[in-house]
Amino acid sequence: MVQKGRTTVIEFTVPAHLPVDRIAFTPGAEPALFSREVSISVVPVPPSKAEVDSQPPPPVMSNGNILRVHKIDNGRRIDEERLVVDPPWTKSQYAGQVDNHHRERR
Numbered sequence: 001m002v003q004k005g006r007t008t009v010i011e012f013t014v015p016a017h018l019p020v021d022r023i024a025f026t027p028g029a030e031p032a033l034f035s036r037e038v039s040i041s042v043v044p045v046p047p048s049k050a051e052v053d054s055q056p057p058p059p060v061m062s063n064g065n066i067l068r069v070h071k072i073d074n075g076r077r078i079d080e081e082r083l084v085v086d087p088p089w090t091k092s093q094y095a096g097q098v099d100n101h102h103r104e105r106r
Helices: 049-053
Strands: 002-004 007-013 034-044 062-072 077-084 092-099
Touching: none
Parallel strands: none
Antiparallel strands: 002 007, 007 092, 034 062, 034 092, 062 077
8 A cells, every 4th residue: 555645556466367346445444434536547467478569468356435424414323334445347457536625525
């Protein structure tokens, strides 16, 4: 995990033949209210030296939003968490970016 300005970049490699149906985030307890845009780029990993020498395919992108809302609004309790993003599907190296620009949830 690397901080690049206000963006957090997380890179990881998924082994061949391991299906990935979602990417789950586990944020700290604070802040209780947040919403962040997330982009997932997937770069296929070449399986052989011959493919390394050829032009690599372009990354595949997927976008989503993670959020957490725990508050009381006009006497009504609101509890919502959406901490999972659907990735594009391919045998690949994944890189996730979280836009940390503060957006207060109301």
